[in-house]
Amino acid sequence: MKSKKSFIWQIVYIVVTMAALYFLALNNEGFKSIGQNLKEFNLYWLSACAGCMLMFWLLQTLVLRAFEALLKVRIRFRQSLKITVIGQYYCAVTPSATGGQPMQMMYYKRYGVNFAKSSAIMLLRLIVFNLALVVIFIAMLFIAPQPLYAVNAVYRVLAYLGLLINGGSMLFMALLFINDTLVRRIGFFVINLITLPRRLRKRREHLCEKYVSGMVDFMAACSNIRENKGLAFMAFFWCLVSLIFRFSVSFCIYKTLGLSGYGYWYLFSLEQFLYMSVAFVPTPGAIGASEPGFGLYFAGVIPGSLMYLALLLWRGFTYFFTLILGALMIITEEAVSLIKKRKAGPRNQASPTET
Numbered sequence: 001m002k003s004k005k006s007f008i009w010q011i012v013y014i015v016v017t018m019a020a021l022y023f024l025a026l027n028n029e030g031f032k033s034i035g036q037n038l039k040e041f042n043l044y045w046l047s048a049c050a051g052c053m054l055m056f057w058l059l060q061t062l063v064l065r066a067f068e069a070l071l072k073v074r075i076r077f078r079q080s081l082k083i084t085v086i087g088q089y090y091c092a093v094t095p096s097a098t099g100g101q102p103m104q105m106m107y108y109k110r111y112g113v114n115f116a117k118s119s120a121i122m123l124l125r126l127i128v129f130n131l132a133l134v135v136i137f138i139a140m141l142f143i144a145p146q147p148l149y150a151v152n153a154v155y156r157v158l159a160y161l162g163l164l165i166n167g168g169s170m171l172f173m174a175l176l177f178i179n180d181t182l183v184r185r186i187g188f189f190v191i192n193l194i195t196l197p198r199r200l201r202k203r204r205e206h207l208c209e210k211y212v213s214g215m216v217d218f219m220a221a222c223s224n225i226r227e228n229k230g231l232a233f234m235a236f237f238w239c240l241v242s243l244i245f246r247f248s249v250s251f252c253i254y255k256t257l258g259l260s261g262y263g264y265w266y267l268f269s270l271e272q273f274l275y276m277s278v279a280f281v282p283t284p285g286a287i288g289a290s291e292p293g294f295g296l297y298f299a300g301v302i303p304g305s306l307m308y309l310a311l312l313l314w315r316g317f318t319y320f321f322t323l324i325l326g327a328l329m330i331i332t333e334e335a336v337s338l339i340k341k342r343k344a345g346p347r348n349q350a351s352p353t354e355t
Contacts, residue, residue, distance in 0.1 A: 045256040049252040049317045052245045052246065053318065056243075061080050061081045063128065063242070066232075067235055071224055073113050083108065085322075085325055088100065089323060092323055095282050095284055105119060105122060110337070116215075125239075126169075127173050130166045130169055132240040143265055144265045144268070147266065147270040155297070158276075161280075162277055162280055250270060251271075254310075277289075278293050285319050290319075291315070295307060295311065
């Protein structure tokens, strides 16, 4: 019941957010001329926007598949794809993207994967994702640094702060794999913290024992990495390429609008610097920071008359596309699960218990 209410609120959130964008747009001159601009769209580049996001999800699925193979997890490709998209959905609807990994582990459990292995997969995926972000950011400082220095100082500082946060969290998570003592201490600290209330103290010892048991499985799963470095590198490679597709959306939008004058790497650099600037903003989908950030970063590239339309397309493909597809996948998955439970129910009741 609680999960159903939570999902209903998420759907309400999507509808309200889209409605708010629509009503705010009514007084925008760029929005009023959308009908005319639509006729001038380059449909090839418009479809390329969707293609970039689909490739991002597909390659992120290959990242999971690599780690699943590494940890000897045997599930179907379509299940891994669902876990990827559903994870992206819950990252988009929760503050600071905190809901993605827990929900992905829940779906792994549904597919018969234990918590130790699913948590290892999630942690490994976060490490290579943050590493790929850091590598791309540093590479862009050499290939096309102009966009970062053209934007105002606040967003420039935020971009470097994003680099430090992503790089620091990556190193911290990597440390968890090689230092089981640290993992144990962190776990015990968290357990002691959540069992401070008197009514929970009696469960402290049981939780610690359960945590130690899970940690043994977790560290055993992680030890496979040292023996299969090729798969770990492959996962990083797929993650890197997936982010290249993700940060190519703005260039495709630029060409969709029939604009020219700036090259691919310049637009790519703009988008990845923007992503790093707002990545840690504690709102679902970095709402409230992404929109003005887009306006600031792309002010010198996209004409003012087309800016709102470009923003609408960008958020549509990079954010709302994820919300809609993720919601559809969750509805389908829950409906199938409910049907299976109802079919299994009468059978269980019909078969008498032997004495």
